[in-house]
Amino acid sequence: MRVGCPKEVKNHEYRVGLTPESAHELIARGHEVWMESAAGEGIGASDGDYMAAGCTIHTAAEIFAACDMIVKVKEPQPAERAMLRPGQILYTYLHLAPDPEQTADLVKSGVIAIAYETVTGPGHTLPLLKPMSQVAGRMAIQAGATALEKAHGGRGVLLGGVPGVMPGKVTVIGGGVVGFNAAQMAVGLGADVTILDRDPEVLERLGIHFESRAKTRFSNKANLAASVCEADLVIGAVLVPGAAAPKLVTRDMLSCMQRGAVLVDVAIDQGGCFETSHPTTHQDPTFVVDGIVHYCVANMPGAxxxxxxxxxxxxxxxxxxxxxxxxxxxxxxxxxxxxxxLNVHEGHVTYPAVAEELGYTLQPLAEALA
Structure with a gap:
């Protein structure tokens, strides 16, 4: 098979779909790998590194026109979607439920679109999403701590405090992979951490792991509102696989928060879990609503x-x-x-949550694979 890997074109996205080592693995199995020039420069991999692995270097247009499978990191941007063709395999993150324009373009293109974020593993896990969730959870605390600095519009709070001064309060909404990693980083800095989740087993696991270093709280409306209101930093770490994230923090809830408090919406790829969120970029990462700083970068791990x-x-x-x-x-x-x-197959939506969210007739997976 001829596998193509174009350079990512999303704002400040420096990741690449294939490392030289991964490309070499494909080539060793008898496949061709076409790389776009400078595709790996964001990770310190030169065209020469890819050529030494056996790749050939091409333009994006050549890759989209001639390759059987396109391997990327982020969802294809409009100019890339225009180059997709019927029967081509697209293997990347997609996050279709909150993105009707992308979904319509993929359906129209006739591609076979396989989304990293909905590939499953044993025990209902999401193994292709997990490493980026680990990165994003850890980065959420770094980003939130920076946004809390007065020069960046925040309250001027140091998360760990100092002797004689109370530490900052961090509320983490969701105890999955993102939430666990965010809490681990916040605890490591010495912050006062509260984690909310609706699953008693998750809360038990977190309680055993963190012991007295972090508090756990069942996520109902009252507890959520109380925890958000008292927080200096709120991390939105909610995930409904393949579906749009629920809007758990409403605009009304912002009125009880301290001015200059920070919201970091890690769920923004799936539409965000704060009512006031909208996607931002590494170039312009924050905005302010009702005195509350919002950090909503849609490709945090790209940094x-x-x-x-x-x-x-x-x-x-x-x-x-x-x-x-x-x-x-x-x-x-x-x-x-x-x-x-499999999210899209030759003009049809095949993932139930995407079809339901965007109003498509679902093509059963068995029919797509027949």
């Missing part, structure tokens, strides 16, 4: 591109190899976890 790319390739490459070796249909037939990643 630490080298770490993120290698962590992502560790989990995406095995599936890429199977798709290239077997063809997409046979690979999905043999692996129901990979089959869960």
């Amino acid at each position: 630490v591109a080298r770490t993120s790319t290698y962590a992502l390739n560790n989990v995406t490459l095995p599936h890429a190899l199977r798709i290239a070796d077997l063809g997409w249909k046979e690979a999905l037939r043999r692996d129901p976890h990979l089959a869960a990643g």
Whole structure:
């Protein structure tokens, strides 16, 4: 199979779909890998590094025109979607539920779109999303701590405090991978941390792990409002796989917060879990609503591109190899976890949450694989 990896074009996105080492793995299995020139410069990988691995260097237009499978990191931007063609495999993060324009373009293009974020693993896990959730959770505290600085519009609070001065209060909404990693970083800084979740088993696990270093609280409306109101920093770490995130923090709730408090919406890829959120970029990461600083960067891990790319390739490459070796249909037939990643198939939406959210008639997975 001819596999193509274009340079990411989203604002300040420095990750790349294939490292030189991953490309070499594909080539060793008898496949071709076409890389766009400078695709890996954000992780310190030169065209020469890719050529030494056996790749050939091409333009984006050549890659989209000639390759059987496109491997990316972020969802294709409008100019990229215009180059997709029927029957082509697109393997990347998509986050379709809150993005009707992208979904319409992919349906119109006739591609087979496999989304990293809905590929499953044993025990209802999301192994291709997990490493980026780990990165984003840890970065959320870094970003929030910076936004809390007075020069960046924040309250001027140091999360860890100092002797004689109370530490900052951090509320983490959601105790999954993002929330756990955010709480771990906040606890490490010495902040006063509260984690909310609706799953008693999650709360028990977090309580055992953090012991007295972080508080856990069941996430109902009253507890959520109280925890948000008293926080200096709120991390939105809610995930409904493949679906739009629920709007848990309303605009009315901002009125009880201290001016200059910070909201970091890690769920922004799925539409955000704060009512007042809208996507921002690393170039212009924050905005203020009712005196509350919002950080809503939709590709947070792109800022630490080298770490993120290698962590992502560790989990995406095995599936890429199977798709290239077997063809997409046979690979999905043999692996129901990979089959869960199919979101769009030759003009049809195949993922239930996306079809329901955006009003498409669902094509059953069995029909797509027939």
